[in-house]
Amino acid sequence: SQELSEDAHIDYHAALLALQEHGTRMVCTGKMHTDRICRFDYLCYCSEAEEFVFFYSNSSVMLPNLGPRRFQPALLDLSSVEDHNTQYFNFLELPAGALKFMPKPVFVPDVTLILNRFNPDNLMHVFHDDLLPAFYTMKQYLDLDDEARLVFMEGWGEGPYFDLYRLLSSKQPLLKEQLRNFGKLMCFTKSYVGLSKMTTWYQYGFVQPQGPKANILVSGNEVRQFAKAMMEKMNITGPEAAAKEAEGAEEEKGKEKEKREDYIVVFSRSTTRLILNEAELIMALAQEFQMRVLTVSLEEQSFASIVQVISGASMLFSMHGAQLVTSLFLPRGAAVVELFPYAVNPEQYTPYKTLASLPGMDLQYVSWRNTMEENTVPHPDRPWDQGGIVHLEKEEQERIQTSKDVPRHLCCRNPEWLYRIYQDTLVDIPSLLEVLKESLKTRPNLKRSKAASTVHPGRVREPQCRTSVQATNEAKLTVSWQIPWNLKFLKVREVKYEVWIQEQGENTYMPYILPQQNYTFSENIKPFTTYLVWVRCIFNKSLLGPFADVLMCRT
Numbered sequence: 230s231q232e233l234s235e236d237a238h239i240d241y242h243a244a245l246l247a248l249q250e251h252g253t254r255m256v257c258t259g260k261m262h263t264d265r266i267c268r269f270d271y272l273c274y275c276s277e278a279e280e281f282v283f284f285y286s287n288s289s290v291m292l293p294n295l296g297p298r299r300f301q302p303a304l305l306d307l308s309s310v311e312d313h314n315t316q317y318f319n320f321l322e323l324p325a326g327a328l329k330f331m332p333k334p335v336f337v338p339d340v341t342l343i344l345n346r347f348n349p350d351n352l353m354h355v356f357h358d359d360l361l362p363a364f365y366t367m368k369q370y371l372d373l374d375d376e377a378r379l380v381f382m383e384g385w386g387e388g389p390y391f392d393l394y395r396l397l398s399s400k401q402p403l404l405k406e407q408l409r410n411f412g413k414l415m416c417f418t419k420s421y422v423g424l425s426k427m428t429t430w431y432q433y434g435f436v437q438p439q440g441p442k443a444n445i446l447v448s449g450n451e452v453r454q455f456a457k458a459m460m461e462k463m464n465i466t467g468p469e470a471a472a473k474e475a476e477g478a479e480e481e482k483g484k485e486k487e488k489r490e491d492y493i494v495v496f497s498r499s500t501t502r503l504i505l506n507e508a509e510l511i512m513a514l515a516q517e518f519q520m521r522v523l524t525v526s527l528e529e530q531s532f533a534s535i536v537q538v539i540s541g542a543s544m545l546f547s548m549h550g551a552q553l554v555t556s557l558f559l560p561r562g563a564a565v566v567e568l569f570p571y572a573v574n575p576e577q578y579t580p581y582k583t584l585a586s587l588p589g590m591d592l593q594y595v596s597w598r599n600t601m602e603e604n605t606v607p608h609p610d611r612p613w614d615q616g617g618i619v620h621l622e623k624e625e626q627e628r629i630q631t632s633k634d635v636p637r638h639l640c641c642r643n644p645e646w647l648y649r650i651y652q653d654t655l656v657d658i659p660s661l662l663e664v665l666k667e668s669l670k671t672r673p674n675l676k677r678s679k680a681a682s683t684v685h686p687g688r689v690r691e692p693q694c695r696t697s698v699q700a701t702n703e704a705k706l707t708v709s710w711q712i713p714w715n716l717k718f719l720k721v722r723e724v725k726y727e728v729w730i731q732e733q734g735e736n737t738y739m740p741y742i743l744p745q746q747n748y749t750f751s752e753n754i755k756p757f758t759t760y761l762v763w764v765r766c767i768f769n770k771s772l773l774g775p776f777a778d779v780l781m782c783r784t
């Protein structure tokens with residue numbers, strides 16, 4: 230218990246008294262267990278029982294007070310994966326009086342974030358499920374600062390990427406197994422339980438086949454700010470930092486920046502899902518793009534050195550796999566090229582495509598798929614979790630081996646999926662270059678790619694309509710408006726206005742896109758009719774503003 234008590238500047242007796250008198254206090258956000266994060270004073274953990282404990286007293290608080298609904302199915306998700314039944318959090322209740330009969334509690338003075346890592350052995354899961362959600366949960370609660378303590382309750386060991394979790398705060402994260410070292414009863418003075426799901430973009434297929442989340446709430450901006458913060462913690466000066474440095478400095482440094490060479494990175498896997506002709510691929514890419522080609526692999530380099538290389542790359546090539554999550558460190562304008570083994574449909578496995586396509590990520594994404602059976606090397610004899618199928622019935626093995634496409638399936642043990650995804654691939658260079666030619670809209674270019682503006686227009690102002698009747702079957706409707714208030718502060722490439730005209734009582738409308746701030750409609754406008762008119766502003770074709778209040782226009 231040395232580490233905790235050393236920086237324990239709290240008065241033990243005061244803390245014990247507070248716990249006995251006030252008990253535990255909990256106040257949560259969120260309506261459902263799937264969107265809930267709870268803040269506690271004096272949440273305790275009993276390592277013998279492996280249970281969190283809420284101590285009742287006259288002044289304890291429990292909001293929401295769900296009664297037995299707290300178990301239907303749980304108070305909250307402890308990981309960022311939605312509603313996974315192995316990741317639920319709950320606590321036991323005890324009267325504060327029971328403390329008299331319990332071992333003396335050890336108090337944790339740090340503000341603590343308690344969570345489950347979902348799969349700390351897999352780099353995609355590490356970033357997507359744990360690091361990004363923890364990073365932004367900590368941004369949400371000000372006292373979860375650099376001094377915060379993280380506690381991982383999933384029960385796994387440190388795992389291969391523990392150093393990445395260490396970057397989240399200056400204090401060493403605690404694992405569930407370490408909690409018992411601190412005594413039988415630990416009480417967290419101040420803690421937050423649960424993770425924000427705001428930054429996740431992918432669902433892994435537990436209830437429906439995997440795919441992008443239905444309602445993605447994160448943009449490239451937040452992913453890139455996270456990446457920047459991680460790089461700073463790893464002491465990596467990315468190309469942006471280097472460029473900034475050069476800007477202010479003397480001319481020579483500026484020239485150096487100009488000379489900074491474009492290069493391609495091939496992320497190679499050394500144990501499974503191999504590219505069998507990696508050397509040939511590298512030569513072909515160097516030849517085709519006239520760029521240097523570097524290879525990186527998790528087996529051979531430190532993670533920081535990989536990030537350093539990727540953060541300056543123009544293109545990243547890799548077989549489908551968790552290592553591709555590192556594309557979040559690519560500079561804007563770079564291309565991600567994901568290679569898929571034989572019989573695997575790239576459309577159905579899109580965690581990295583979704584990442585690259587987040588608005589504001591500004592990455593190009595290209596997938597290539599091996600369609601030549603003679604170029605694939607399956608491994609039927611391996612263990613089931615590396616795609617082996619010899620444990621299956623002969624008929625099933627045959628079916629799998631002759632199938633040309635893995636049908637849609639749920640996570641995580643579908644043998645046909647595992648068999649196909651763990652194949653090694655001889656990449657057919659001509660077909661890959663063909664796909665690149667077709668799909669790369671522009672040559673990946675880092676120098677020209679500034680962050681595109683994401684500012685949305687405000688409402689158009691002072692919308693008005695005037696009408697006139699020309700003849701018994703002819704009328705005119707003139708609509709005018711003023712520019713949105715924020716436009717005068719912005720440099721916008723293209724400003725357009727959208728006008729919807731609906732005849733009252735009809736359930737369809739006519740949409741128009743206009744470059745100017747007024748227009749007289751005469752086609753399809755009838756006399757003595759009421760029209761409802763909506764007007765909004767659009768920047769650069771895709772940034773839609775809100776509609777102004779509807780106009781009622783009677784001809």
Ligand code: UDP
Nearest residue numbers: 350351352498499500501527528550551552
């Ligand atoms: N991995 C690796 N080299 C390999 C195989 C795997 O670095 O040859 C890493 C991979 O990036 C991931 C972890 O090991 O972080 C687990 O790999 P697995 O194939 O199980 O998962 P996937 O990459 O398909 O998500």
